[in-house]
Amino acid sequence: MSGDAVASLPEGLLDGGVWFRVEAAPTAAAVRRSAERLAVELGLPERRVADLSIVAAELAGNLVKHADEGVLLVRAVRTAEEAGVELVAVDRGPGMADLVHSVGDGHSTSGTLGIGLGAIVRQASWYDVHSVPGKGTVLTAQVWSADPPRDAWAAGLTRPLTGEPVSGDAFAVRDAEGRRQVMMCDGLGHGGLAAAASHEAIRAFHDAPVAPPATVLEHLHRRMNHTRGAAVAIAELDPDAGLVRYAGLGNISGTIIPPVGPRRGMISLPGIAGHQRRQVREYDYPITPDAIVLMHSDGVVDRWNTAEYPGLFTRSPLVIAATVLRDAGTRRDDAGVLVARLP
Template identity: 80%
Template sequence: MSGGAVASLPEGLLDGGAWFRVEAAPNASTVRRSAERLAVELGMPERRINDLSIVAAEAAGNLAKHADEGVLLVRAVRRGGQAGVELIALDRGPGMADLAHSFGDGHSTAGTLGIGLGAIVRQATWCDMHSVPGKGTVLAVQVWPGEPPTTPWAAGITRPITGEPISGDAFAVRDADGRRQVMMCDGLGHGGPAAAAAHEAVRAFIDAPAAPPAAVLEHLHRRISHTRGAAVAVAELDAGAGLVRYAGLGNIAGTVLTPGLPRKGMVSLPGITGHQRRQIREFDYPITRDAIVLMHSDGVVDRWDPADYPGLLVRSPLVIAATVLRDAGVRRDDAGVLVARLP
């Protein structure tokens, strides 16, 4: 498990949250209590904390009852001037062929009442899910204190290397004077120093002037020179031009994925943001409304095929990112995935 104080983080900066292995009922209770504590720290009203408690208990309970290798991430989310709690449950269980049927009360695969998914839908502010028989299920849930903010056009997820409490990978999303930009970074090494470099890159990205990706990356290069440095890539999705503008230094992989078409890799140049830079160049790639931009650190391998996940690319960016992390992330390194699409 990893985590820490999160209430002081400003909007736009996402904490890594706390990961839990959920293999039995006591683990599910731990998840529920952690979600409740986070909601109290964030100042959520008691009514919504009670709703969150039900959601957390059902999501974690489903993992304990039905899943193989079930894990669950609890983290704070901030958007539209609000702070809420997000739960992301990943498993390698049997999966579900008919999600609509599975969400209905009374459906069960373990002889239980089968009310878990229905209760989650009713109590959560937002949820999304993807499941493939034989591969497992990803469930993403958010509970907000008030009216739900707009569904984000980009989302990401990170996980630390086995044995470390915090990840050196991080991501950020911003809209700077109409420029919709995302950043993925991988602080050099692992643990605290790597996380410090990545978090400084996130702050520098949020504060950077509204400029094309190459100029933003140049800004980051100067701002994080006092850290050990990081691999960083910045992408800008321009709906009007139908383009992704992309600039990267180091081992951040960027890909445009369009249903039915081969994946299109984007170019990151050799270097270390903050220390070693031969040049910073920006490249343009066409993108359509049904495509996504996927960026990840070198803790995620490219050996996964979207064709093996029917319907995945039309799910929310968060569910796509979590699915890729589950099946392509490696345990011997920090891992991070970021997904964006044209708004």
């Protein structure tokens, strides 16, 4: 997904984390050290740092032993009360047909003892995995100082254009007085100035009044006029009404994916938040409780088939986002994916 590492984003506004390309044992060791350092910085107790070290070593070691094009993300995760460390391992390896069997101790596909996945399950506060034979595996894990928070209803991932240290794509999630809103942003161009525009969009999103998506997007448009601008879309998931309310400017794609049947696209209007807009309009779309909302930048192509991923859309938003980013993200642009479902 990137080079050896991508610098983390500042100020705690967006924990972009660090991506590692894991192809050899020395990089696996670097992943473990990076995770440990982050855990210490976040104030995790010593025993949880030790647990995280085991999880990181096993995840990275599995990529070295089994994976093709294996990459691993290390980043902080936070709630209002505590912080933890999240690891996302992504590969294009052979995949696992029987995940239950593969997670059990003693199973191996390379002649080793086969204790890696079982150790991850035992030491992690939370984990999720999806694998398709011939396509690869996504395995995510979190280690928190205490009990993990409830399962996230939304999650996203970004990665920069190859050769760039930061991504101009960004996402944000908020639950403001019962309004569950998500934002996907693509800063104009790439590199530091694109990232700065997206960072301002995140600040403005979290500072915005508690209001429908169109009003929030107008707020972002005004706040971003000193940046180079960005494509931005905001979705609000309303479980009581069974609706997604959606407003977008520019080339952010928003899609509703039901468990059965075709995807349904949502409308973003032409424009650049912070600079050009004819109008901001909001559209309502019905959504069933078992559907998901997927938003992505133009660094992710739409030409992928949901039928090729059995069971994926029952997994966590993070695993879904990582799988789509792996298989549909392009190398010629920043790429970002955000997934949400009705809580």
